[in-house]
Amino acid sequence: MAEWSDTGISLGLRRFGETGAILEVFGRDHGRRRGMIYGGASQKKRALMQSGNTLSVTWRARQADSLGHFAVAEPERERSALYMRDAGALTALTAVAELLAEALPEGEARPDLFDGATTLLDLLGDPDIWPALFIKWEMGLLSVLGFGVDTTKCALTGAEDGLTHVSPKSGRAVRGSEAGEYLDRLLPLPQFLVDSSIPAAPEDIAAGFRLTGYFLSQRLFADLNRPVPEARGLMIDRLERAGKVVGATH
Amino acid sequence: MIDFLSKLPGFGPRSARRAALHLLKKPDQLLAPLAAALADAASKVRQCSTCGSFDTIDPCAICAAPGRDETIICAVEEVGDLWAMERSGVFRGRYHVVGGALSALDGVGPEDLNIGRLIDRAAQPHVQEVILALNATVDGQTTAHYITDRLSHLEVKVTHLAHGVPVGGELDHLDDGTIAAALASRR
Numbered sequence: 001m002a003e004w005s006d007t008g009i010s011l012g013l014r015r016f017g018e019t020g021a022i023l024e025v026f027g028r029d030h031g032r033r034r035g036m037i038y039g040g041a042s043q044k045k046r047a048l049m050q051s052g053n054t055l056s057v058t059w060r061a062r063q064a065d066s067l068g069h070f071a072v073a074e075p076e077r078e079r080s081a082l083y084m085r086d087a088g089a090l091t092a093l094t095a096v097a098e099l100l101a102e103a104l105p106e107g108e109a110r111p112d113l114f115d116g117a118t119t120l121l122d123l124l125g126d127p128d129i130w131p132a133l134f135i136k137w138e139m140g141l142l143s144v145l146g147f148g149v150d151t152t153k154c155a156l157t158g159a160e161d162g163l164t165h166v167s168p169k170s171g172r173a174v175r176g177s178e179a180g181e182y183l184d185r186l187l188p189l190p191q192f193l194v195d196s197s198i199p200a201a202p203e204d205i206a207a208g209f210r211l212t213g214y215f216l217s218q219r220l221f222a223d224l225n226r227p228v229p230e231a232r233g234l235m236i237d238r239l240e241r242a243g244k245v246v247g248a249t250h
Numbered sequence: 251m252i253d254f255l256s257k258l259p260g261f262g263p264r265s266a267r268r269a270a271l272h273l274l275k276k277p278d279q280l281l282a283p284l285a286a287a288l289a290d291a292a293s294k295v296r297q298c299s300t301c302g303s304f305d306t307i308d309p310c311a312i313c314a315a316p317g318r319d320e321t322i323i324c325a326v327e328e329v330g331d332l333w334a335m336e337r338s339g340v341f342r343g344r345y346h347v348v349g350g351a352l353s354a355l356d357g358v359g360p361e362d363l364n365i366g367r368l369i370d371r372a373a374q375p376h377v378q379e380v381i382l383a384l385n386a387t388v389d390g391q392t393t394a395h396y397i398t399d400r401l402s403h404l405e406v407k408v409t410h411l412a413h414g415v416p417v418g419g420e421l422d423h424l425d426d427g428t429i430a431a432a433l434a435s436r437r
Contacts, residue, residue, distance in 0.1 A: 012355040012388075018259055024355070047425055051388045080388045081427025084413060085434065087395035094392050098354040229354050234396065241399070 002064040006030045007076060009117055010053045011101040015041050023049055023070055025057055026100050026117070031108040035059050036069035049073060050080035051097040052121055079121050088242060089124040091235040092134060096121060098229035099138075103145060103220060113144045131244050132192055132200035134235075135208035139193065142212065147171065147219040149211065151194055154178065165189050168214055187211050206247035209236055213249060300371070302347035302364050303329050312336075312345060319343040321378040325368055325397065327351055327385055335383065343381075346371060351389040352396060365397060372406050379407040386413050386431075 008025030011032070016022045021040025026032050035057075039045060049055065054077040061068025083089035096117055104110065120137045123130050142148050148171065153160045155172035156179070164176035165186035173194075179186055189211065190204035200208070213236075217228050239245040251273075256266035273281040297303070298310035305311055312318065322343030326332050332345050349364045372380050382397060384390040398408050414432030415424065424432075 012353075014355050044425075046387065047427065050427075053427075075426065078425065078427035078430070081413070081425075081431045082434070084386065084388075084391045084431060085410075087398070090388065090392055090395060094354075094388060097388075101355065230352075230359060231354060231392070234392075238395075238399070 001060065001062060002068070003058065003060045004030055005056070005058040005072070008033075008055055008057050009097070009100070009114070009121070010049050010051055010055055011097045012051050013037070013040060013046060013049045017041075021046070021049075022067075023057075023073060024101060025055060025070075025073075026104065026114060027057065027109070028111050028114040029109050030059075031110060032100065032104040032106050033059060034067060034106075035061075036067060037073060038069060045073075047081075048075045048078070050078075052079045052083070052093040053077065054079070054118065054121075077122075079124070083124055086125065088127055088235070088238050088244075089130070091231060091238055092124050092130060093121060095134075095229065095231040095235045096137075098231045099141065099216075102226060102229050103141065103224070110144050113140055116140050127242070127244065131205045131239055132208070135190075135200075135205065135212055136193065138212035138216065142215050142220060145220055147215050147223075149173075149215060151189060163189055163194055166211060168218070171215060171219075187214055202244055202246035205239070206245045206249050209245065209249040210247075300367075301332075301345050302349060302367070303332055303345060317342075321376055322381065323368070323371060323377060323379070324381040324383050326383050327390060327393075331383065331385075341381075343379075348384070348393065348397075351384065351387070351393040353389045360396065363393070365400065368397065369400050369404075372401055372404055377406055379409060381409050381411070383411050386411075 006027035006029050008027035011024040011026055014022045016036065019039055019041050021037045022034055023037050023040060024034045037045060053075050056074045056076050057070050058072035059068050060071050083093055116137045120133050123133060139149060149166055150172045151163060154163060154175045155167055155170055156174055159175060162175045163173040165174045165179060166189050167174055168187055173189055174186055176183055187210060188207045190207040191198045192200040192204055193208060221228050236245060236249050252266045252270045255261055255269050256263045294306040295304050296308055298305055298308055298313055300309045300313040303310050319342050323346050324335060324341055324343055325346045325348055326335060327348055327350060329347055332347055335341050346368045347364060350358055352358055380401060382394040384394045394410060401408050412435055414435055
């Protein structure tokens with residue numbers, strides 16, 4: 001009998017049969033895992049296990065690689081209800097859950113990414129903070145999954161200052177002044193990603209989403225042979241309408 | 251017969267056998283009328299081309315009823331939700347069945363839902379309000395916000411059902427999320 005307990009973020013609940021459901025969680029120490037919830041279709045259980053909620057779970061199965069079931073799934077933090085009325089926060093919450101559900105391999109622990117996701121989800125109530133944080137979290141997601149963007153030094157000169165662009169080919173930062181004729185092929189690097197003390201203007205947020213969007217679509221999800229989750233685009237559209245993003249994001 | 255019955259909601263092979271046996275024991279009172287009713291429903295019931303509900307006529311009885319307020323459209327996820335609203339007897343406008351909610355996990359995108367028709371209906375000059383009575387789930391509310399965005403260019407008021415303490419509910423037995431939602435919507 002295999003069994004483990006963990007704290008996990010709910011990535012969604014899918015009905016299974018008449019009364020059951022399959023819960024997908026991103027566990028801090030066990031990564032993305034799925035399991036049956038007996039009686040999970042009930043209104044009470046569904047409410048507790050909405051996407052974005054942090055749950056305390058105990059998973060059991062006859063064998064470690066079988067579907068198994070969650071014997072315990074109790075909420076530690078119910079965020080979904082808090083953000084229901086806030087369209088921006090709710091689309092961001094959905095985008096986080098969908099990116100994790102679609103991008104993460106099953107059963108691989110990513111505690112740093114989990115901690116980042118928890119912080120991001122907790123701050124979704126503050127629209128002045130979370131867009132920049134979302135981009136930083138996406139940078140972390142790319143990095144954890146092997147598609148990281150190196151913003152520490154210039155790929156051409158090795159210099160650690162004056163970094164203004166990123167090469168879409170290598171994913172490494174470049175000094176725009178050194179790029180010459182290749183400048184227009186590079187992706188702008190918003191300065192809040194280089195120096196966290198620099199505030200992010202709406203133009204920087206657009207550049208940030210363009211940067212992470214490129215590597216998500218052309219590297220990470222291209223490798224998985226699936227599109228970037230639609231919720232991310234809906235979230236950016238909403239930010240554009242709210243004036244939080246100004247400029248090209250694609 | 252048992253095979254088909256066992257595929258119905260609430261039925262398993264065992265209960266399907268019991269139901270089949272019960273029907274077979276009362277062929278004149280139950281089996282024949284049920285078979286006739288099923289055949290009748292299969293040949294006559296169709297989806298309303300206006301709202302997406304089921305009825306024997308198209309447009310359905312609710313869409314065709316002259317006494318109902320056609321300035322208000324209440325959008326619901328499923329036909330069952332429409333029936334629930336009708337049971338309450340408090341809403342006298344028109345309905346629109348969206349046909350589900352956006353869900354990446356289930357592969358449901360905007361093009362899979364009956365949203366385009368709702369936008370067309372809301373654009374009609376006599377429509378003044380669209381009530382989004384979608385489920386209080388992340389998927390349901392994400393869909394509600396998506397529809398709100400799609401309706402934003404129209405001169406129509408968009409409202410949502412309230413979330414919070416149910417009638418007869420005791421705070422002690424409510425989950426934290428419901429209490430938080432109720433507090434946020436206090437008035």
